[in-house]
Amino acid sequence: MSKKVLILGHSFVRRLEQFVINSVDSRVNENLNLDCDEVCVYYRGHSGASLQRIRALGISYVRELRPDITIIHALSNELCKRDRTVDAVFREMVDFVISLRYGESVKSVVILQTLHRLAPVRRIRYGVNVHWFNSRVDALNDEYKQSG
Template sequence: MVDPAVVGIIGHSYVRRLERFVLQNQMYKNLSLDEDLYRVYLRGQGGLTVRGLSNSPNLCMFPIVPTVCFLDIGGNDATTHPAVDISKDIVSYANYLVHGLGVVNVVIGQLLRRDPRKSPAGYNDEVFKINTHLELLTSGLLHVHFWKHRGFWADLSYLGRDGVYLREETGANPPIPMVKYMRNIKYAVHHRIQKLKASNY
């Protein structure tokens, strides 16, 4: 029997809230991925910045070195530093996971917008710039990739009343924002691992 592929998900409060959501809703255990084929670990910390991530070695420590890591970081940095510098720091950390820890592939998740009435001035413009830089910086890399989230760009209805976090209510149809977010990560890591298997990594 083939050992399951190990997936590490690292990030700020979106990841921490996703972990809580999954624990509360067993149907989404292991991101609804087959546990015989995938073993998923989540490491999230509220308020986490790129610099904070670099100074938090425990967040990237897993029982087994992941085959693929999904990285959701940068949202708490927008407007605090130039977008291009934030993007470079994110890619630099992704490269550290690959070359320093032995992760085979890192997927950097696209940053999502916030309610402009409840965010620093120009926040969403900076998010757009960071995403643009991330896509450009990763375009020529072999082991680091950029993932564009699906289902979050028509409007801001995915946000809760606070204007920052994803809505989490259950029983909604179509799927609630937290489920959309989870599925985006699920599809991103599944797609990347299938690519790796096809290349006989």
């Protein structure tokens, strides 16, 4: 029986899935070049999703798929909100991981590093100050490193 890997998050995960599905590069496939007999990868990405929404949807996906490993790429949408502190966002993620590990019995939960944003080359709908945002990303990633 193959191991199930759930990649969960916001638009980055959705775009990653689109990239691997539509890639013409023979080195890229939906299963991330992992042996399909050993590993099955599922993507669940939701554009603009808050951690609260990712958590609600993620719990239902976990109950449906019963993954061995859940990989989470989230929080950049939270970091755009001025009323949210980095510490509060970090604690919400930790709480989500605990609920997956101990409430839903996911064997391994991996949190991917939050990525910096580049300055947009054209006007975008939901612009935030890139330097401010990236400083919050650095603070969040430091929290991850310190937590081990």
